[in-house]
Amino acid sequence: MTGDKHHKHQDHEDHQSPLTEEEEQDVKEHGSLNSVSLYAVIHREGLEELKRPFMSLWWSGVAAGIGISTSVLAEGILHTMFEGSDNQFALENFGYTVGFVLVIMGRLQLFTENTLTVILPLLTDRSWKMLGCLLRLWGIVFIANMVGTFLAAYLMYGLHTVPTEYIEGMNAISKHYVELDFSEVFSYGGISGFIIAAIVWMKPSVQSAAFFVIVMFTYLIAIGNFTHVIAGSTELFLLALQGEVSALQTVTLICGTLLGNIAGGTCLFALLAHGQVAQEIEPD
Numbered sequence: 001m002t003g004d005k006h007h008k009h010q011d012h013e014d015h016q017s018p019l020t021e022e023e024e025q026d027v028k029e030h031g032s033l034n035s036v037s038l039y040a041v042i043h044r045e046g047l048e049e050l051k052r053p054f055m056s057l058w059w060s061g062v063a064a065g066i067g068i069s070t071s072v073l074a075e076g077i078l079h080t081m082f083e084g085s086d087n088q089f090a091l092e093n094f095g096y097t098v099g100f101v102l103v104i105m106g107r108l109q110l111f112t113e114n115t116l117t118v119i120l121p122l123l124t125d126r127s128w129k130m131l132g133c134l135l136r137l138w139g140i141v142f143i144a145n146m147v148g149t150f151l152a153a154y155l156m157y158g159l160h161t162v163p164t165e166y167i168e169g170m171n172a173i174s175k176h177y178v179e180l181d182f183s184e185v186f187s188y189g190g191i192s193g194f195i196i197a198a199i200v201w202m203k204p205s206v207q208s209a210a211f212f213v214i215v216m217f218t219y220l221i222a223i224g225n226f227t228h229v230i231a232g233s234t235e236l237f238l239l240a241l242q243g244e245v246s247a248l249q250t251v252t253l254i255c256g257t258l259l260g261n262i263a264g265g266t267c268l269f270a271l272l273a274h275g276q277v278a279q280e281i282e283p284d
Helices: 002-013 021-029 035-050 054-081 088-105 111-115 119-124 128-158 164-178 182-223 229-241 247-275
Strands: none
Touching: 035 119, 035 128, 035 182, 054 088, 054 128, 054 164, 054 229, 088 182, 088 229, 111 128, 111 182, 111 229, 111 247, 119 128, 119 247, 128 164, 128 229, 164 229, 164 247, 182 247, 229 247
């Protein structure tokens, strides 16, 4: 009888679930989650994301690209407000957290979150079908994010929706990006990708403290001058529209940062997260 129930549960999930009945209750309550339960929550979220239709992913991704651009806007405003202050750098970087709070707490499709969330189902179901689902989601979300950040940059500069002094502030905080080379944006992107994956990993257990976790860790990305491909693309597009950076350099820096974010979020954090519970979730 128990075997029948277990079989039905497996069919219902479509894929093997790493949950026991006791851990299932932990997931429902989202109380004190052990590592296996935490893994299971994110695994389940990943499966749900992989099943979402194209248009849902697309518009959520575009919204995320526009939303994350408020980080650059907030930084530019704070840069202008505190110009000349001894604490200017520390204060302006708080603006970087704004877009991440909006996007992550708004549950919009941000590519770097998916370097962990949808990887866990692939690690527990290593099939070509699952890999195809993963690549489909990554492709849709990344392109949608890029469209969103370009639209935001065009709206702010091209359509003059932001006062000139704040555009100058955004330019000032963006120029550090174009001074980096491919290897630098890749290595700095690895740290950023790891941090974003860590935020995703912690979210189910911190619950009401998620806001503070997002602010704390994305502030670390900003103050450490680490590179994030989606937020960074807003900076690059803004400069490109003004002729401050070439199209080739823009694409090169975006590609380097993208690979770094994937390396940090997937190749490092996701594999470590899976490795710590792998023996516990494998079937008998």
